[in-house]
Amino acid sequence: MSTEKQPAGRPRDTEAAGAIKAATLKLVRERGYGKVSIAAIAAEANVARQTLYNRWNTKANLVLDAVFEETAQYADTPQHDPNQSSKSQLERFLAQVFTHLTENGDPIRALIAAAQDDHAFRQVFSERFVKPREKMVTDLLRNAQNNGEIAPTRNVEMLSSFVHGAFWYALLNGDPVDNDLARNIAGEIFTHVPDRSV
């Protein structure tokens, strides 16, 4: 039991936040980010608009919470498995990320868009979405470089940028972000120049 001393004043409705997030997720998946109004979300959650704004200050922040609360930790750094090539580890990791990305493609694209004219949101989005994924790939690639699966001359940060860039580019241009893309990216990152001496 959490016997926190209750502060003065009317306590927050403990169910409101959950109801709002659920309503958000439902409506955004049904209609898409752009066609869902804050008023519609509040109505669906049986709550006044101001109650929603007491908890989230923008639509983007609300949707970010709604879409990512269960997936924050789901994309864990894959532990390095010495029985598996880094290439197939990267491919599997990307395939997993792309699944979530495709299921939530519309809101994620909308959030990237929202981040473009809202500096504060861009920070939040970067911390919660961009940087964690970037780090996982960079770690994996660095590991591969230490194992000799990537030539020591290569620039791992740039390669990581290639990986992320490739799927952002596909995502934002409406191209499919699927297993094929995962295979192609991993294949190209781990391509070796054929050994000319043989």
Add this chain to the structure above:
Amino acid sequence: MSTEKQPAGRPRDTEAAGAIKAATLKLVRERGYGKVSIAAIAAEANVARQTLYNRWNTKANLVLDAVFEETAQYADTPQHDPNQSSKSQLERFLAQVFTHLTENGDPIRALIAAAQDDHAFRQVFSERFVKPREKMVTDLLRNAQNNGEIAPTRNVEMLSSFVHGAFWYALLNGDPVDNDLARNIAGEIFTHVPDRSV
């Protein structure tokens, strides 16, 4: 003299379009896409809002025209120069694109954002901005592959995707899109695995 037969009805004000585009460019560069209203642009151009909407149906389309009219052809495919390595050609080309991208970073990011919830605009933007640049890079890389500067096993379309993705990623995440990035991208695309047989 173009003695086109004039159609019936009051002719369009021949100066309006230019004045609107000029006003758009001026205000967007001064204040940024998000802080310029259509009303402000119309006022700056001394024109009614409807006159503007007679020519462009959305803010995004207007800004696209204003920002890119002089640059549509400026980014020409660099002719293959046998005296220059493809690597340095790519670097020079990217540096040139990045210059324009940095000068107009705010509106371009805003246009990418606008494309995310406006399918029609995404098409237009893709035709006028995305695909031409993609083709130039793909052509350059294919040429390099034919010259033996890129191993024949490599997937040129994927490499092109890496190039574009890398700078979209940087652009949309607020990282600098500059000569350093151009050099790093070109360097990494044309990296050769050290020849182990020597």
Add this chain to the structure above:
DNA sequence: GTATTTATTAGACTGCGGTCTATAAAGATA
């Protein structure tokens, strides 16, 4: 000349995200 057609203008209007205010409700404190 008159009729017709199209463009320009000013301004009303809608729906949106987001802010603000006034009132009522729910709890702690005294």
Add this chain to the structure above:
DNA sequence: TATCTTTATAGACCGCAGTCTAATAAATAC
């Protein structure tokens, strides 16, 4: 019990993109 503090609610309000209407202006067709 009365007081204080915070939340919930309904609704007014703002600025914006985009649509629509009515009046007027500038051209052609007759």
